[in-house]
Every structure is written in C-alpha cells, then in structure tokens.
Amino acid sequence: MHFKSLFYVLLFMSCTYSKSSKITFKTPQTMASKKYIRPAILQVGDTIAIVAPAGILKSRKKTIEAAQMLLKNWGLVPVLGPHLFSESYHFAGTDAQRLKDLQWALDKPDVKAIWCARGGYGSMRIMDELNFETFKKNPKWLVGYSDVTALHNQLQNLGYETLHAMMPINMEEDAKAITASITSLKAGLFGTLEKHSIEPNKSNRMGSAKGVLTGGNLTLLTAQLGSASQLDTRNKILFIEEIGEYKYHIDRMLQSLKRAGYFDHCNGVIVGDMMDIKANSPAWGTGIEELIMNILDPYDFPVAFGIPAGHKPENRALIFGRSIDLNITKSETIIRF
CATH class of the missing domain: 3.50.30.60 (LD-carboxypeptidase A C-terminal domain-like)
Structure with a gap:
C-alpha cells in the first residue's frame, strides 16, 4: 500500500477507536455509576434450591434437613439438587454432576435463590462451563461464602448482586452462636437488611x-x-x-x-x-x-x-x-x- 494512503487509513482508524473508547474502556467514574441487577426479594411461598458445587456432604443429611426446616419455617420451599449427596472423593459428585445441579438451579424458573450447601473446593472446576443465558432472563440470589467466592465474583462481573452469607453446613454450629448469621441471612433474602x-x-x-x-x-x-x-x-x-x-x-x-x-x-x-x-x-x-x-x-x-x-x-x-x-x-x- 502507498505510504500516503496508509497514513490516511491509520488516521481514520485512530479517530474511529477514539470515538468508541468510551464504551470499550471503563474509567473509574464509569465503573462507579454501574448499576448492578438486584434479583427479586423473596416472598413467602418462593423456592430455594440447595446445591453443592464444591466439597462433599458425607454423612450430612441431617444437616441439610435442618437447613430445609429453617427455610420452611420462613414460609419458603426448599428443593435439593439431584446430585446433592453424590460422592467423588473430595467433591460432592463428579465435576459433571455438580455442574449439572448448579445449571439446573440457575435455569429452573421457579427457583428464586440458590443456597450453596458448603464450601471446601470445587466451584472453580466447573464455573467456566456454566451458561447464564437463562439466568439473565430470570435472575436469582446466589448465597454462600468461602469457595463460593468464585461464583460470587463471576456473577458480579456479569452485573448481578449476590449474598455472601452462611450455608446449610453451618446448621451444625451451636444454635446461639449462629443466631446473627441466620437473622441476617433472612434479612438479606427478604430485602430487609439495612x-x-x-x-x-x-x-x-x-x-x-x-x-x-x-x-x-x-x-x-x-x-x-x-x-x-x-x-x-x-x-x-x-x-x-x-x-x-x-x-x-x-x-x-x-x-x-x-x-x-x-x-x-x-x-x-x-x-x-x-x-x-x-x-x-x-x-x-x-x-x-x-x-x-x-x-x-x-x-x-x-x-x-x-x-x-x-x-x-x-x-x-x-x-x-x-x-x-x-x-x-x-x-x-x-x-x-
């Protein structure tokens, strides 16, 4: 290409990119004004899915039952991931099983919140395979902490609010010691956390x-x-x-x-x-x-x-x-x- 022609092409491209840079590159001021999507607050009768994207739930059926009872006392309907109690050495089932359960909860239209049963390790092994297209049409709360951080960060980068809070496994703790945890979890889900x-x-x-x-x-x-x-x-x-x-x-x-x-x-x-x-x-x-x-x-x-x-x-x-x-x-x- 002739040097003169090349100069004008590069000049045109430079002007084009400078005009679009406001969209492509987010300044701190742009990030500050970003509005994150808030899933609907829960109402009595709503459904919460309990899934295990990470560590194994060995001999913890009573713990999950206690978590289910807590939700029922709040007027909510708990449903369990089909592979919740699966075992694959360190994990609550194979990567494929844990992925399937989390995807099921993300996609299920009547599920209003996803309560991760425990942390440990494993969420990062499946997170890149998740599809959020259906979730985006029907956002829901993701709840958990520890290893669930990976999922929190992924959803926040997509522009959604999530709830860093206690998990079903914490129902094994002393009842008095987790009172504030339970109270604030309920407040977060029902929209009264101030x-x-x-x-x-x-x-x-x-x-x-x-x-x-x-x-x-x-x-x-x-x-x-x-x-x-x-x-x-x-x-x-x-x-x-x-x-x-x-x-x-x-x-x-x-x-x-x-x-x-x-x-x-x-x-x-x-x-x-x-x-x-x-x-x-x-x-x-x-x-x-x-x-x-x-x-x-x-x-x-x-x-x-x-x-x-x-x-x-x-x-x-x-x-x-x-x-x-x-x-x-x-x-x-x-x-x-």
Whole structure:
C-alpha cells in the first residue's frame, strides 16, 4: 500500500477507536455509576434450591434437613439438587454432576435463590462451563461464602448482586452462636437488611467511604487473578476473609492483589474473619492486623477490622454488588446497605 494512503487509513482508524473508547474502556467514574441487577426479594411461598458445587456432604443429611426446616419455617420451599449427596472423593459428585445441579438451579424458573450447601473446593472446576443465558432472563440470589467466592465474583462481573452469607453446613454450629448469621441471612433474602453496627477495632483506619461491595475469600480472590473472573475493584469497597493459612501465605496473597492493582483505586477495605492462622516457623513477627496494614499503608482509604463475616459461627450477611456506605469512627463501624 502507498505510504500516503496508509497514513490516511491509520488516521481514520485512530479517530474511529477514539470515538468508541468510551464504551470499550471503563474509567473509574464509569465503573462507579454501574448499576448492578438486584434479583427479586423473596416472598413467602418462593423456592430455594440447595446445591453443592464444591466439597462433599458425607454423612450430612441431617444437616441439610435442618437447613430445609429453617427455610420452611420462613414460609419458603426448599428443593435439593439431584446430585446433592453424590460422592467423588473430595467433591460432592463428579465435576459433571455438580455442574449439572448448579445449571439446573440457575435455569429452573421457579427457583428464586440458590443456597450453596458448603464450601471446601470445587466451584472453580466447573464455573467456566456454566451458561447464564437463562439466568439473565430470570435472575436469582446466589448465597454462600468461602469457595463460593468464585461464583460470587463471576456473577458480579456479569452485573448481578449476590449474598455472601452462611450455608446449610453451618446448621451444625451451636444454635446461639449462629443466631446473627441466620437473622441476617433472612434479612438479606427478604430485602430487609439495612446495616451492620460493629464494635470498634484498635487497628481500624477511620474514615468514610461509599462504593460497591465486592470480594470474598482471599485464597479464591488470588486464584482468579488473570482470569475472566478477576475483579475490577475501582471505586469499590473490598471485603476479605481467610481461614487456616500461614501469615506468609496471607502476605503473599495480599502482595499479589496489590501488584494486580486491587488497591490502587479502591475506596475502602473491610477485613472479616482471619481465623485459625497457622504459626510461622520462624515467627512472622507481627500480628495479622499489622501485616495487613503494612501492605495497605501507601493508600489513604478507610480500613475496618473485626467484621463478623467469614468462617466463624457469626457470619453476617453481606450484599455483594450493592453500593454501601462504610463509616468507621472511634465508637463503631457501620456498614449501611
């Protein structure tokens, strides 16, 4: 091609791309204004599907029965995934069986919410095979935590709200210990969850922030870096929680998020349960709060510790994809939905 002609072609292409860049490339301001689709709040008589996309439910039929009874007491109709109690070594059935159950729940028109029975590991093995076309016509709540983080992030990237909350397996816990978990789960499903008021933590970085709530289990957030389910945290408030890891593992995962830009345009961080932390040998040298704050030191957004959400019995429901107000003062931390 003649150089002069090539120049005009390139000039035309440049102008064309610049005009379309507003659609192709989302700025932080664009992301902040994005409206996430909120599935319909539940009504008495609605159906909830219980499925197991991850770990095995060995000898836990009574646990599931207790979860079914809880839903029935709320006037809801529980239905079980056909392969809920299937076993395939570590998993609740083969990948194909777990995929089939989750797809069934996503597609079933009368199901208004999908309650994942437990975490463990396995959701990432099937998530890329899911088809959300029918779901998009009839959105429903996804409920769970831990390994379910992978599914939360996938649905949030598609533009839907989800509910980070207790799972049926938690019905094995002491009834008194899970009272707040049950209360907030019901409030989340029935649309009455307004706020959480939490006692202050000496490690908090005070301040106020507004943004869409996102996040989940730290291991799962890190595992999704570089994939289609990696989160965009610009103008968002990031929630993290973890269980059973060494401090150096937690540091490495947070450093990975930092290198991926998760904190660069983040509006705030909420730290949930950091429990059963394994002892480092040699010793790490700091507490978990100081470890986290050392990584977040370059940023000026508010940071809240001690939020009762994660793997402890008190696991208060959080609405991912919802724009929240975070207010951290000397006297309390308030998360308002």
